[in-house]
Amino acid sequence: MAADLKTCATFGFFRKLLFSETDATRAGIGRSGTYIAVDYLLQQAKAEGVIDLVQCAQLMRSNRVNMIQTWQQYSFVYDAVLDALLSGETTIPNSTFSEVYEEMCTLKPETSSTLLEDQFDTLEKLSPMIERDECKAATDSTNIQKSRFKNILPADRFRPKLLTPVDGCNDFINAVFLPETSFFSPTSDVKAARLES
Incomplete structure (x- = not known):
């Protein structure tokens, strides 16, 4: 699994949404395909600097039908990848939290902001807006x-x-x-x- 997937802010929600057993008759192919696609695309973004969900979905479906089965799953792949790419690494080990937090609160002269403020700005961009x-x-x-x-x-x-x-x-x-x-x-x-x- 790509390391960035673990830090994706939506990953916890992703697991609840796509892997909850809401219908015992479903085999989980679409949900599994969605999970695989997110992982694959994050690795592709890291290695190649681009992502191609259509090509990824076609490749997966050529090997097994119904991978990424619904519009919601397809759309979610884009949302999860965008979230992961924009938010970057956000996990802080307990042992270094105090030092990392202090560093995040230090003003960067070149931007007149802190890493903490930059991270919050990214969070605001990723938050859904409803009219x-x-x-x-x-x-x-x-x-x-x-x-x-x-x-x-x-x-x-x-x-x-x-x-x-x-x-x-x-x-x-x-x-x-x-x-x-x-x-x-x-x-x-x-x-x-x-x-x-």
Whole structure:
């Protein structure tokens, strides 16, 4: 496995999304192909300085059908590779954390920023942005006060709806479902809208 894959910020989510047993009838060929493609493309990027997902998918499918089986898996390969290439090495061993953190907080004169600030800027670029009109329930006047942060809101298509009727309340809760899982997460997690103030 490529070393960069281990440091990819989405890798933990990748494992949950693609390797959870949500359907016992599925053999996992598409998920396995997705994992293989991410690993292969990260190695290709390191060795050749380019990636070619179409060629990679064709090569894999010539050896076994249905590798990278769905549009979501295909799209995810691009997202995971982009994440890994932009974020670079972010793992810090416990034994050197203090020294590395101090170095990351040191101002670089050539850029007037620190490595920590640069890393955060990269994180901001990798974070999904959702348009305000995708958050109609959250921006409704009856619901906006239910959100602690007015610029972190759930997109309508990812939010759970409360089912227990209560007088004077509606189905809104500031949370999102995570795809391919049976639990939901507070909106500080993925798929929450980060809106400009």
